[in-house]
Amino acid sequence: MENNIAIDINKLSKSYPGRVALNEITFSVKKGSVHGFLGPNGAGKSTTMKILSGLIPESSGEFKVDGKVGFLPEHPPVYPNMTVEDYLQFVFDIYSPEKSNKKEAVADVMEKTGLSNVKERLIGNLSKGYQQRVGIAQALVHSPEIIILDEPTVGLDPVAIAEIRDLITKLKKDHTILFSTHQLHDVELLCSDITLINHGKIVVTGPLEKILEGLKTRMVIRARVGSFCEADVKKMMAQFKLESVEYKSEPDKKDITLKIVANANENSKKDIARFLTDDSIGLLEFGEEKLDLEEVFKQMVQ
């Protein structure tokens, strides 16, 4: 294993009777990175994370994890009738029974996760956002090098989501983090690398910037024009190398909206704009649609 790789997964498969949950997935997580793990529901994210944390065995393939793993499952594994402090001390005890710095470690992790002011309260009485924090604290308390978080922001209100996001930002200094999420906004803000999985197969994996870069080769132009017809489509297709040109007229307006998908390298926006400003067409509005992660997600998952 290379020195800067924290998790190395090689052709990992998991099959249940009659169903393949993971099909030879291969990717790696760099040390000190925040790695986003994306995919629709049932794609195999949780299964992968459970295998990595040692909860269930793999069917075939192999993986290497360099260091201790702290794991937050989909539902925070908390005891509702324990206080936050007692609970974290208990988790510390069962995960590192030979260590003696319990008090400091628990106080430290409560400080980090912002739980110090609720340490005397029963976990069952806390809000969902706080329970999620307790779940994260539980994954941190035995000071693992790698933290795996399974949908840490699911079901939380926007404020709580922002807080969890801040927390992850804070943690990224000391830990390698692999987390799954549906919040693409989170991914764009937090992650340096992403892996997209669908139907148990890796769709794309790598540094976020590169993946977004790769998308810029395609360009989607939306325009509003005075008039447009099939002949214009043919003319455009002949003149520029376009993937598609769609047009539809809005029933309550006189204008026609255009959607042009073009290859960014070979077509210049200017030329297309000049074509559309022709008298017979009459350009009213012209804009390029920004392809963000959401688009990628939709396109790749389809």
Next chain:
Amino acid sequence: MYLKKIGILVKKELGDAFFSPLIYILSGLFCFMMGWLFFNYLLQAKTLTTATMTQAVITPIFGNMNFIFVFLCPLLTMRSFAEERKQSTLDLLLRSELSEMQIILAKFISNLVMVLFMISFTLVFPIILALSGYSDWGVVGSSYLGVLLSIMAYIAVGLFCSSLTDNQIVASLLTFCILLGSMLMVITVNATNNYLLALIVQYMTVPFHYEGFVKGLFRSYSFIYFASFIGFFFLLTLKSLQSRKW
């Protein structure tokens, strides 16, 4: 270190148990039933018969205590694994430094402590008897031991059933069915004409071994029976916990 790890979980379990009202409700119910039975047996013992105090009070009171625990043990053990499964905290334990066997032992010990807590209230009976001049302490001691061994067997069954499901009601009903079923095997013993079969089935039932203790008999094969009974259900529980890896 092995015992220390068990101790961590036992401490947490007992904290949980004595924090919840269930143990106090069960204790209250148990004390009420036992006290009522003891009072009645004492009254009956007043009439002049050839029966000794041991026969008239001790034997039936411990027989009843054992039978009551067939109902109470499923209620005590039902939450052990079922609740952990429901709260998804079982994974937390299984991922930790504790081995599966340590988790089972910790759950077993904490349930046993709860039962000891309940039984400790009945110590008032020997005290009352002592004040009225009763002195056959050997039988009382062996009866307590018999009840305790039976209850340990019940707890082992209860833990296994609890590890099968995340529904506490299913767990307690299943435990109850297995315990009652093992008691009803006595009927087969009485019904069959095959002497050998009767002996074998008789050996398999808990009450047969328990009866020896109430009579003050320590039979070595009864100890082996209880040890293997508990060991067998520990093994089943262990397999049930490991089944997630199948």
